[in-house]
Amino acid sequence: xxxxxxxxxxxxxxxxxxxxxxxxxxxxxxxxxxxxxxxxxxxxxxxxxxxxxxxxxxxxxxxxxxxxxxxxxxxxxxxxxxxxxxxxxxxxxxxxx
Amino acid sequence: xxxxxxxxxxxxxxxxxxxxxxxxxxxxxxxxxxxxxxxxxxxxxxxxxxxxxxxxxxxxxxxxxxxxxxxxxxxxxxxxxxxxxxxxxxxxxxxxxxxxxxxxxxxxxxxxxxxxxxxxxxxxxxxxxxxxxxxxxxxxxxxxxxxxxxxxxxxxxxxxxxxxxxxxxxxxxxxxxxxxxxxxxxxxxxxxxxxxxxxxxxxxxxx
Numbered sequence: 001x002x003x004x005x006x007x008x009x010x011x012x013x014x015x016x017x018x019x020x021x022x023x024x025x026x027x028x029x030x031x032x033x034x035x036x037x038x039x040x041x042x043x044x045x046x047x048x049x050x051x052x053x054x055x056x057x058x059x060x061x062x063x064x065x066x067x068x069x070x071x072x073x074x075x076x077x078x079x080x081x082x083x084x085x086x087x088x089x090x091x092x093x094x095x096x097x
Numbered sequence: 098x099x100x101x102x103x104x105x106x107x108x109x110x111x112x113x114x115x116x117x118x119x120x121x122x123x124x125x126x127x128x129x130x131x132x133x134x135x136x137x138x139x140x141x142x143x144x145x146x147x148x149x150x151x152x153x154x155x156x157x158x159x160x161x162x163x164x165x166x167x168x169x170x171x172x173x174x175x176x177x178x179x180x181x182x183x184x185x186x187x188x189x190x191x192x193x194x195x196x197x198x199x200x201x202x203x204x205x206x207x208x209x210x211x212x213x214x215x216x217x218x219x220x221x222x223x224x225x226x227x228x229x230x231x232x233x234x235x236x237x238x239x240x241x242x243x244x245x246x247x248x249x250x251x252x253x254x255x256x257x258x259x260x261x262x263x264x265x266x267x268x269x270x271x272x273x274x275x276x277x278x279x280x281x282x283x284x285x286x287x288x289x290x291x292x293x294x295x296x297x298x299x300x301x302x303x304x
Contacts, residue, residue: 003226005162005204007247009107011134014301017294020105020136021287031291035303049303074274076295078303093300 015050033076034068035093036061046071049078065096102158104201108136110156110163112188115141115281119169122230123280124268124289125237126164128261131293132252133245135162141283157192162245163203165189168210168232170218186219206244208237234261263296264289 012020018028032049039045044064045054055071058064061079068077078093109130113123130137138160140153147155157163165185172179192205207225209215210232215222228244230236238257268280271292277285 003204003206004244004246007107007134007245009134011250012107012136014294014298014303017131017136018291020108021290023287027287031288033295033303074270076292078300093303095299 031075033078034072035078035080036064036068037080069096102155104161105136105159106161107134108138108160108162110138110160110192112163112165112185112192113139114166114169114185115279116169117279119166120268120280121234121265122166122168122232122237124265125234125261126166126241127286127289128264128293128296129238129241129257130245131290132257132260132297133241133247134250135245137290139281139286141281141286153188154191157188157195157203158199161204163192163205164208165192165205166208166230167215167218167227168208168230189219208240234258260293260296264293267292 018031023031029048029051032051034046034055035049036044036046038061039057043057043059044061045057046064046068047054056064056067058067065077065079077096079096081092081094111126111130113119113126115123127137138156140149140156165188167185167189170182170185172181189205189207192203195203196205207215207222207227209227209229212229215225215227228240230240235254235258238254238261242252242254242257268289271280271285271288272278275282275284275288280286280289
């Protein structure tokens with residue numbers, strides 16, 4: 001085996017990592033995944049990861065996902081699981097694109 | 098060496114060929130490094146009016162590590178007369194000099210596709226073992242794991258291959274989104290990095 005180095009640096013979070021790319025705020029925002037999450041009131045909110053404010057609220061998850069795809073046709077969309085199944089419970093997310 | 102430049106301890110300068118034949122290995126380097134918690138850097142990401150050589154030197158100096166993939170250093174048969182291209186070995190030379198001269202040091206690694214080719218093409222490096230990836234994605238990942246030994250949260254080869262496969266499936270989307278003609282354009286590189294990081298972190302990327 002040849003030369004090697006030990007890596008002791010911490011693994012950067014997504015935000016820290018994207019910061020290192022030296023992008024504008026708008027560009028960073030455009031790269032952030034979109035999240036579809038169920039609210040306590042039973043409807044579904046969509047928001048960009050890292051943003052506090054919802055971009056929209058929809059009565060069904062399907063409508064929320066459709067809107068998320070429109071907002072970010074090429075970006076990642078994560079949907080909060082709302083049922084306990086064999087592939088994941090309500091504490092998990094599934095990536096739809 | 099004049100001037101003081103901040104060195105990013107987890108940044109890796111990638112000295113690789115920019116061309117369609119190298120696309121899968123390029124994605125492999127980006128995906129593998131990000132999975133290892135490192136930050137890949139290319140010269141294409143630096144805007145401005147600086148002379149290209151200054152940009153390259155500045156980028157190498159800002160990185161703690163560099164990788165030099167010489168597997169595609171061949172004679173360019175396009176006119177004017179067939180000519181070898183020296184850019185990549187030259188950048189390797191800059192990194193070697195930096196390692197010798199910079200007080201904070203710089204670790205550089207040479208990657209090749211075939212055994213003994215480096216011995217013939219660059220015999221000044223005799224005594225340096227190149228990482229042989231055999232021109233495959235798995236070979237690149239495996240060699241990255243060999244040289245970068247993460248003390249904690251060390252990924253497996255299977256995880257790195259999974260990230261590569263997930264990211265590869267999104268390449269056409271990245272090109273469509275950025276309007277770039279190739280992944281070697283700055284915007285496409287940035288999107289590629291973000292996509293890899295999302296693939297690596299999954300829901301952990303969310304907040």
